[in-house]
Amino acid sequence: MRGVFQDQGRLFSYISLEERAPADHPLRKIRELVRAVLIDMNRTFAGLYADEGRPSIPPEQLLSALLLQVLYGVRSERQLMEQLDYNLLFRWFVGLAPDAPVWVPTTFTKNRERLQEGDIFERFMTTLLHHPQVKPLLSDEHFSVDGTLIEAWASQKSFKPKDGSDNGDGSNFHGQKRKNDTHASTSDPDSRLYRKAAGRESKLCYMGHALMENRHGLAVGGVVTLAQGTAERRASEKRLKAKAKETGRRITAAEDKAYDTSDHIANLRSLGVTPHVAQNDFQTKLGKTRKSAIDERTTRHSGYLLTPLGNSIQDTGVLPNVMVSEGPSSDGREEDLPGFLPHPLGVNVPKPSHITCSLGAGPANADLHIAEINIAYRKMDLDELCARAYLGDKRAQSATAAGIGDVAMRPIGQKTLGVEMSPTGTR
Numbered sequence: 513m514r515g516v517f518q519d520q521g522r523l524f525s526y527i528s529l530e531e532r533a534p535a536d537h538p539l540r541k542i543r544e545l546v547r548a549v550l551i552d553m554n555r556t557f558a559g560l561y562a563d564e565g566r567p568s569i570p571p572e573q574l575l576s577a578l579l580l581q582v583l584y585g586v587r588s589e590r591q592l593m594e595q596l597d598y599n600l601l602f603r604w605f606v607g608l609a610p611d612a613p614v615w616v617p618t619t620f621t622k623n624r625e626r627l628q629e630g631d632i633f634e635r636f637m638t639t640l641l642h643h644p645q646v647k648p649l650l651s652d653e654h655f656s657v658d659g660t661l662i663e664a665w666a667s668q669k670s671f672k673p674k675d676g677s678d679n680g681d682g683s684n685f686h687g688q689k690r691k692n693d694t695h696a697s698t699s700d701p702d703s704r705l706y707r708k709a710a711g712r713e714s715k716l717c718y719m720g721h722a723l724m725e726n727r728h729g730l731a732v733g734g735v736v737t738l739a740q741g742t743a744e745r746r747a748s749e750k751r752l753k754a755k756a757k758e759t760g761r762r763i764t765a766a767e768d769k770a771y772d773t774s775d776h777i778a779n780l781r782s783l784g785v786t787p788h789v790a791q792n793d794f795q796t797k798l799g800k801t802r803k804s805a806i807d808e809r810t811t812r813h814s815g816y817l818l819t820p821l822g823n824s825i826q827d828t829g830v831l832p833n834v835m836v837s838e839g840p841s842s843d844g845r846e847e848d849l850p851g852f853l854p855h856p857l858g859v860n861v862p863k864p865s866h867i868t869c870s871l872g873a874g875p876a877n878a879d880l881h882i883a884e885i886n887i888a889y890r891k892m893d894l895d896e897l898c899a900r901a902y903l904g905d906k907r908a909q910s911a912t913a914a915g916i917g918d919v920a921m922r923p924i925g926q927k928t929l930g931v932e933m934s935p936t937g938t939r
Contacts, residue, residue: 525610529600529603529604529609529610530604532600532601532604533600533601533604537601539583539601539605542579542583542605543576543605545640545643545645545646546575546576546579547572548643549636549639549640549643550571550572550575550576552639552643553632553635553636553639556630556632556635557571557572557632559630560626560627560630560632568623568626569615569619569620569623570607571623571627571632572607573606573607573608574620574623574624574627575627575632575636576605576606576607577592577596577602577606577620578624580592580595580602580605580606589617589620589621589624590617592617592620593614593615593616593617593620596608596614596615597614637734641730641732646730649727649728649730650725650727650728650730650732651725651726651727651728652725652759652761652763653759653761653763653764654725654726654727654763654764654766654819655723655724655725655726655732655752655755655763655764655765655766656723656724656725656726656765656766656767656819657721657722657723657724657747657748657751657752657765657766657767657771658721658722658724658767658768659719659720659721659722659743659744659747660719660720660722661706661708661715661717661718661719661720661739662717662718662719662720662736663715663716663717664697664700664702664703664716664717664718665699665700666697666699666700666703666716667699667716668685668716670697670698670699670700670716671685671690671695671696671697671705671716672695672696672697672698673694673695674694674695674696675694690705691705692704692705697716700716702718702738703716703717703718703739704716704717704718704738704739704740705739706719706739706740717739718736718737718738718739719736719737719738719739719740719743719744719747720734720735720736721734721735721736721737721743721744721747721748721751722734723751723752723755726766726819732755733751733754733755735747735750735751744770744771745771745773745775745776745779748765748767748771748776748780749776749779749780749783752765752780752783752785753783753785756783756784756785761784762784762785762786763784763785763786764785764786764787764788764815764819765780765785765786765787765788765789766788766789766819767787767788767789767790768789768790769789769790769791769792770792771787771789772789772790772791772792772804772805772806773805774805776789776805777789777805777806778805786810787806787810788810788815788816788819789805789806789810790806791804791806791811792804
């Protein structure tokens with residue numbers, strides 16, 4: 513029998529948002545953990561607001577909404593408000609009633625700035641990392657550092673000479689020598705023209721840096737700097753120095769070959785950090801082989817081969833590029849960017865939507881001896897590696913489980929970046 517089509521839905525609904533959210537949805541565990549952290553921060557929130565006046569957006573709902581923005585890759589706060597208006601799952605996670613009005617995007621931005629000024633994002637991350645369910649997962653000895661470019665909200669047309677000699681609209685800059693010393697963006701003066709590697713396009717951007725622990729691949733720190741040639745190494749030294757002081761013991765730091773410079777290696781060793789840095793011994797155009805600053809004092813140990821990033825990252829970054837509207841301070845100081853810190857937070861929880869690949873049977877042992885895996889598997893991209901693993905290639909399964917691929921995968925409990933696994937090695 514054909515059902516009757518009614519273009520007008522029912523006026524009233526007696527099903528709560530709690531019932532509409534699937535029982536096995538990954539956001540349920542995330543929501544439970546986030547709520548516990550927000551309760552612990554109640555006294556911190558109280559110090560940011562006056563006792564009287566017009567009520568603001570509850571900081572608990574604002575932080576929950578920002579976390580959704582990271583998890584689902586919502587590109588702007590205006591689009592986030594649009595999703596909150598009709599997405600019942602988003603409303604349930606944030607704590608909005610089905611008929612509650614959503615906030616005006618500019619009001620949401622204004623309230624977010626209040627949290628930024630109070631360093632709430634960093635405190636939220638610190639509280640999360642010290643949660644009883646999270647702290648046992650963290651390593652206090654082995655860490656990884658990597659960086660990525662963060663595109664600025666500025667077009668190439670806005671990059672004009674500082675002396676004002678260009679009276680055009682900036683669209684025709686072919687044949688011109690444009691440098692950060694002589695040019696600056698009119699819409700975002702703190703952004704810098706920078707490129708990640710030779711042969712890549714230059715972009716107006718900042719540099720984001722993430723510190724990860726190696727036991728489960730959780731982010732334990734994030735910082736943003738101006739885009740400069742030494743920014744990655746200086747940010748790494750600052751973060752690792754604080755982490756070594758916090759743990760009170762010698763730690764190891766895995767980094768890719770971009771960090772392989774003699775001064776950086778010496779600085780890390782002086783800070784009580786053992787540098788597990790990928791050796792950068794490529795041949796120059798003149799045929800000369802570059803000498804790596806990592807010698808047999810480090811490479812002779814089996815721990816160097818077992819480091820997730822020591823032999824896996826080539827030119828890929830840990831974090832995806834994200835768009836931000838604010839940058840570091842105008843005097844060039846290195847500081848935490850409030851709009852950046854939620855992104856490492858998003859790495860610490862299983863994302864509802866991510867690339868997955870099915871693995872063949874066999875244990876997903878993340879502690880496999882990487883030296884026994886054929887080096888050819890370290891050069892494969894994610895698609896080829898997953899395809900071989902699915903067809904039963906034992907070496908590909910081992911490489912995927914240990915996080916060797918050229919996509920910088922790391923074990924995160926039952927999940928690696930880019931690959932979702934169960935304890936038995938199958939999706």
